[in-house]
Amino acid sequence: MRKTKRSTAFLKTLAGLCLVLGIVQSHSLLAQSLDIPSKKWGVSFGNSKDFTGLRFNFRDSRVQRINGVNFTLWIPRKDNKDAVITGLSLGLIPGGGNVRGIQLGVLGAAAEKNLTGINIGGLGVGAGDNLTGINIGGLGLGAGENVTGISFGGAGVGAGEDLVGISFGGGGVGAGEDLVGIGIGGLGVGAGDNATGLFVGGLGVGVGTNLKGLAIGGLGVGCGEDFTGIALGGLGVGCGENFTGIAIAGLGAGAGERLTGLVLCGLAAGAPEVRGLVVGGIGVGGENLKGVFVGGAMIRVERGGRLTGLAVSSFNHIRGTLSGLSIGIVNYAWKLEKGVQIGVVNIVRDNPKGLKVLPVFNASF
Numbered sequence: 001m002r003k004t005k006r007s008t009a010f011l012k013t014l015a016g017l018c019l020v021l022g023i024v025q026s027h028s029l030l031a032q033s034l035d036i037p038s039k040k041w042g043v044s045f046g047n048s049k050d051f052t053g054l055r056f057n058f059r060d061s062r063v064q065r066i067n068g069v070n071f072t073l074w075i076p077r078k079d080n081k082d083a084v085i086t087g088l089s090l091g092l093i094p095g096g097g098n099v100r101g102i103q104l105g106v107l108g109a110a111a112e113k114n115l116t117g118i119n120i121g122g123l124g125v126g127a128g129d130n131l132t133g134i135n136i137g138g139l140g141l142g143a144g145e146n147v148t149g150i151s152f153g154g155a156g157v158g159a160g161e162d163l164v165g166i167s168f169g170g171g172g173v174g175a176g177e178d179l180v181g182i183g184i185g186g187l188g189v190g191a192g193d194n195a196t197g198l199f200v201g202g203l204g205v206g207v208g209t210n211l212k213g214l215a216i217g218g219l220g221v222g223c224g225e226d227f228t229g230i231a232l233g234g235l236g237v238g239c240g241e242n243f244t245g246i247a248i249a250g251l252g253a254g255a256g257e258r259l260t261g262l263v264l265c266g267l268a269a270g271a272p273e274v275r276g277l278v279v280g281g282i283g284v285g286g287e288n289l290k291g292v293f294v295g296g297a298m299i300r301v302e303r304g305g306r307l308t309g310l311a312v313s314s315f316n317h318i319r320g321t322l323s324g325l326s327i328g329i330v331n332y333a334w335k336l337e338k339g340v341q342i343g344v345v346n347i348v349r350d351n352p353k354g355l356k357v358l359p360v361f362n363a364s365f
Contacts, residue, residue, distance in 0.1 A: 033057075063096065070094065081112040093121070108137070115143075124153075131159075140169070147175075156185070163191070172201070179207070188217075195223075204233075211239070220249075227255075236265075243271070252280075259286070268295075283313060299328075307333075316341075336364035 033039075033046030044055040052067040060076040063083035072091040076083070083096035089103045095110040101117045103109035108121035115127040117134075124137040131143035131151075140153035147159040147167070156169040163175035163183070172185035179191035179199070188201035195207045195215075204217035211223035213230075220233040227239040230246045236254075237247040243255040249265040259271035263278040270285040274293070278284045283295035287305040295313035305320040316326040322339035331341035335350040346362035348355070355365045 060096065066096075140171075173199075189215075299326075316343075331362070336362075339364065 033048035059074040085096040125141040135151040142158040156171040173183040179195040207223040255271040274286040283298035285300040299311040318333040322333040
């Protein structure tokens with residue numbers, strides 16, 4: 001009963017305040033606001049334009065500068081884009097041009113230009129230019145340019161340009177340009193240009209240019225150019241140019257130019273140039289391989305290529321030069337250069353007649 005009475009009293013107080021603000025707003029032609037004790041500071045009821053202190057208004061319009069506690073019941077008018085609000089802003093959707101301090105909105109918090117500080121909106125938080133600080137949007141949050149700080153969006157977090165800091169998005173996290181820091185998205189994480197940091201995407205992590213750090217994707221991890229770091233992909237890991245680091249993929253890993261480091265994948269790994277320790281459930285392939293390579297079915301080197309190091313698989317198919325050791329059921333190489341084959345059948349196309357195919361062992365003669 002006490003809680004019910006308190007709730008009823010609160011609602012009556014709020015309704016009364018709204019009525020007062022509405023009356024003051026409706027008489028704006030006669031007086032913009034009721035200010036006590038001064039037009040510049042104290043307590044203000046109505047649409048005061050330049051005020052410091054405790055301010056109550058129904059709807060802001062053509063405000064210049066407010067410092068202190070600013071309670072605005074309704075969404076600011078479109079002519080309020082140049083307002084500079086500093087302090088504590090409260091209401092359904094408090095906003096202005098540049099808003100700084102603590103913003104608490106029942107529905108949301110917004111700024112036409114920059115929103116800086118602690119920004120919390122029941123549905124969302126947004127800024128036309130930059131959003132900076134601790135940002136929490138029930139559904140989502142975003143900015144036309146940059147988002148910096150700690151950000152949480154129930155559906156997602158997004159920035160038109162750079163996203164810097166720690167970001168959690170129930171649906172996803174994304175930046176139009178660069179993503180720096182920690183990004184965790186229920187569905188995915190992405191950046192139009194570069195990403196540096198720790199990223200986890202329920203489905204995947206994707207970057208348009210370069211990706212550096214630790215990336216984990218439920219389905220896969222990929223970038224348009226270079227990857228440096230550790231990548232874990234449920235299905236695959238790939239990049240358009242060079243991969244350097246550790247890759248673990250359920251199916252496969254690949255790079256458009258060079259794959260370097262420790263690579264473990266369920267099916268196959270490949271790139272024109274592969275260096276390091278690479279293990280593929282089925283096999284490993286490329287033009288130039290240097291390191292240790294293990295494949296369940298095949299290690300394959302393209303015509304005219306070279307394998308330097310150790311190859312272990314059922315069929316080591318080196319259509320170029322072997323410089324090292326090849327161990328398998330069948331070993332094939334066009335040429336051995338300080339190389340040795342060990343297996344059931346060992347074939348060296350460049351050896352003299354009678355020594356091209358040998359059991360157990362073959363070398364350069």
